[in-house]
Amino acid sequence: MCLHVVFILFTILIYQVFFKEREEKRKKIRSKFFLFMLMILVFTMSQPVLYTEIYKYDFKAVVIIxxxxxxxxxxxxxxxxxLLITGFFTDQRLPVLVGNYTVYCLLLLRITRMFHRYQIKGKVLVISLFYMTIPITRGIFLELKGDYRQTYFVFGSSLIVLATLIAIVYLIENMNEQLEMKQELIRAEKMNVVSQLAASVAHEIRNPMTSVRGFMQLLQKEELTKEQQLYINISIEELDRAQEIINQYLALAKPQTDQYEIINLTSLIQQSIDVMQSYALLNSIQITQEVEPSLKIEGLKLEVQQVFINIIKNAIEAIKSDGEIGISGSKTADGFVSIQIKDNGVGMTKDQLKKLGSPYYSTKEKGTGLGLTVCHQIVKQMGGQILINSELTKGTCFTINLPAYKKKSEEYTP
Incomplete structure (x- = not known):
């Protein structure tokens, strides 16, 4: 049994060090993870621990789990x-394997959902309780047969298998944690580059924009036609809007959390729709909304509005023409405000979804990818998150979860 333990832990360690895989890759039958599981399965079933000619023990349950x-x-x-194919060639009782492990597989379908909800200690507890059903049921069967010496061996070997299983869970969880930390460091490095670039470019652009705005204001004092006055007003408004966007890019480098205010999100969504309504109508796209009244959050109004405008604009460009964008908003039970922006556009593939939000990645021909990068950064600074679901040719749904405003209780004065 010690040989089995060493072989299994050594195999998992090699996989962890040299063959790190993302979670989605491990779920494919061609994955390296499955190959290593297959190696362990063949070894442990071909070299079982023999108690008698009838009773053989191995670690195949670990592989299945x-x-x-x-x-x-x-x-x-x-x-x-x-397991069944290996059992057929290693003289194991095939009907018993089929019966027992069919039940285990069906139970594991339910256990897997529960397993991933917990942190590592909870995961170890869940899998320990599940595995112990194997020696307990086997021990009851042996007790009924009166084979007491065999019962002691079952529980002793089961403790070794359980200890091995727990060690493997810790190894794999540690590997997953390292991968997540590495990805987070890569994202942080990219964001740092974008922040520095945004800051340097924004400072350079501000000066000529200020000069242009000043000349526009001087022209306003001249005698002009109504049309000329209208054009100058629009130009000044657009310059101001560009200035606001530059400030938002600067927020990547220096978050302004100390300037947070209470925002009526319901009215802000309506304002964002009003801004994008003309652009949508030009493309024959209808924007519908179903937002609960009096939704409130804490944040910077201009930044939150920029998030909505960016995502709605992306939705319009994804549909191109003759489509619909649905916007809904409600307060969740866990203290968040959830806003969904759903379109029936071209949609995205899984590979595109993974890269979406990364700096300089865009599905548009002339896009820079910075718009969604800024959106993710703004929402993250506010303690929220953006979730994206998409299906090719069917459309995309952006879910923006932001912490709801909690009214501070008044201090008690006697």
């Missing part, structure tokens, strides 16, 4: 099929 927990349904059932 790990395959379902970290590989998903496809890898789990593929491991189950490999």
């Amino acid at each position: 790990l395959s379902f927990l970290y590989g998903g349904k496809k890898v789990g059932f593929a491991a189950f099929l490999a």
Whole structure:
């Protein structure tokens, strides 16, 4: 059994060090994770621990459990099929394998959902309780047969298997945590580059814009026609708007959390729709909304509005013409305000979704990708998150979750 433990831990360690895979890759049957599980399965079933000619013990339960927990349904059932094939060639009782492990696989489908909700300690507890059903049921069967010596061996070997399983869970969870930290560091480095670039470019652009705005204001004092006056007013408004956007880019480098205010999100969404309504009508796109009244959050009004305008603009450009954008908003039970912006545009592939929000990545021909990068940064600074679901040719749904404003309770004065 010590040989089995060393082989399994050494194999998992090699996989962890040299073959780091993303979660989505591990769920494919062609993944390196499944290959390593297959190696462990063949070894442990071909070299079982013999108590008697009838009773053979190995670590195949560990392989099935790990395959379902970290590989998903496809890898789990593929491991189950490999177990049956290996069992056929290693003189194991095939009907018993089929019966027992069919039940385990069906139970693991439910356990997997519960498993991923917890932190590492909770995961260890869940998987320990599940695994202990195997020696307990086997021990009850042996007790009924009166084979007491065999019962002691079952519980002793089961403790070794359980300890191995817990060690593997810690190894894999540590690997996942390292991958997440690495990705977070890469994102942070990209954001740092974007922040510095935004700050330097914004400062350079501000000066000529200020000069242009000053000349526009001087022209306003001259005798002009109504049309000329209108054009100058629009130009000044657009310059002011550009100035606001530059300030938002500067916020990437220096967040202004100390200037937060209470925002009526319901009216802000309506204002954002009003701004984009003409652009939508030009493309024959209808914008509908179903937002709860009096939704309130804390933040910077201009920044939050920029998030909505950017996402609505992207939705319009994804539809191109003759479509619909639905905007809904409500307060959730966990103290957040959830805003959904859904379109029936071209949609995106899974690979595009993974990269979306990264600096300088855009699905548009002339896009820079900075718009969504800024949106993610603004929402993250406010303690919220942006979730994106999309299906090719069917459309995209942006879900913006922001912490709801909580009214501070008045101090008690006797």
